[in-house]
Amino acid sequence: MSARPAVLITGASTGIGAVYADRFAQRGHDLVLVARDLARMEELAAWLAARDGVKVEVVRADLTDRADLARIEKRLAEDERIGVLINNAGASLPGTFVEQGAEAVGKLIDLNVTALARLAAAVAPRFAREGSGAIVNIASVLGLLPEYGASVYGATKAFVLSLSQGLHIELGERGVYVQAVLPAATRTEIWARSGKDVNALQGVMEVGDLVDAALVGYDRRETVTIPPLPDDRQWADFDAARLAMAANFTQSQPAGRYRDAAR
Numbered sequence: 001m002s003a004r005p006a007v008l009i010t011g012a013s014t015g016i017g018a019v020y021a022d023r024f025a026q027r028g029h030d031l032v033l034v035a036r037d038l039a040r041m042e043e044l045a046a047w048l049a050a051r052d053g054v055k056v057e058v059v060r061a062d063l064t065d066r067a068d069l070a071r072i073e074k075r076l077a078e079d080e081r082i083g084v085l086i087n088n089a090g091a092s093l094p095g096t097f098v099e100q101g102a103e104a105v106g107k108l109i110d111l112n113v114t115a116l117a118r119l120a121a122a123v124a125p126r127f128a129r130e131g132s133g134a135i136v137n138i139a140s141v142l143g144l145l146p147e148y149g150a151s152v153y154g155a156t157k158a159f160v161l162s163l164s165q166g167l168h169i170e171l172g173e174r175g176v177y178v179q180a181v182l183p184a185a186t187r188t189e190i191w192a193r194s195g196k197d198v199n200a201l202q203g204v205m206e207v208g209d210l211v212d213a214a215l216v217g218y219d220r221r222e223t224v225t226i227p228p229l230p231d232d233r234q235w236a237d238f239d240a241a242r243l244a245m246a247a248n249f250t251q252s253q254p255a256g257r258y259r260d261a262a263r
């Protein structure tokens with residue numbers, strides 16, 4: 001593989017994905033942009049190709065559509081020029097769980113969970129064989145915060161975080177880098193798309209700042225990058241507290257508080 005592998009970015013027509021495209025083009029990488037809005041991607045592709053002299057291909061795909069998703073999986077599995085997957089496409093939902101309904105919930109999981117995991121699964125065997133490659137999964141701080149009123153969205157992002165941490169261990173030893181990025185509120189269209197007013201929020205990060213920080217984490221080969229978190233010891237402490245429980249899960253008997261109550 002060349003020194004600068006091509007980068008496939010999902011959800012590259014706007015927002016965080018479009019900025020990743022901008023930054024990887026600046027770094028001299030060829031790109032494959034994936035989303036549903038072809039016209040927007042073509043405009044971005046033309047601009048980046050002219051500015052940076054890189055090759056930018058656009059592929060229209062609805063990642064909730066199994067046939068479209070299969071085309072992208074095949075591309076990732078077979079195209080040896082692609083050495084980086086930015087698993088960024090994602091959405092949120094308006095309303096509460098009671099209002100959202102099974103159809104919308106299922107569709108959100110199709111995009112945020114199923115498509116992301118299937119794309120990683122499609123590319124991982126090739127990357128592992130090659131002993132190189134990177135998978136960047138865009139999660140969210142809401143994956144840590146079920147209290148914040150976005151139950152299904154938050155749960156999809158908890159999946160992305162957990163998957164990334166597991167893949168980091170499984171694939172890291174095969175030479176493949178896996179990063180989870182956890183943005184907090186960032187100024188993109190995701191808010192309007194899910195019926196929310198981003199201007200009503202405090203502490204919203206600009207999308208360029210978010211991606212530039214995430215790329216610092218990428219260059220440092222961090223497993224988990226939380227761009228807005230001022231003190232990274234808080235994440236380290238949280239992770240350590242989780243792991244401290246692990247040894248205590250190995251018990252042949254239920255804990256006393258249950259055992260005693262069941263007698």
Ligand SMILES: NC(=O)c1ccc[n+]([C@@H]2O[C@H](COP(=O)([O-])OP(=O)(O)OC[C@H]3O[C@@H](n4cnc5c(N)ncnc54)[C@H](OP(=O)(O)O)[C@@H]3O)[C@@H](O)[C@H]2O)c1
Pocket residue numbers: 010011012013014015016017034035036037038061062063064088089090091092111138139140141182183184185186187188189190191193
């Ligand atoms: N902005 C935030 O505050 C924030 C915070 C934490 C995490 N995130 C995460 O960051 C990622 C990017 O979000 P964003 O804020 O940049 O949102 P955005 O501006 O709404 O962009 C989402 C991107 O995903 C694409 N997409 C949506 N549905 C798709 C589908 N069915 N098939 C293929 N592509 C699809 C959209 O393109 P088309 O419409 O052209 O398909 C668009 O390019 C998401 O995973 C999101 O959950 C965002």
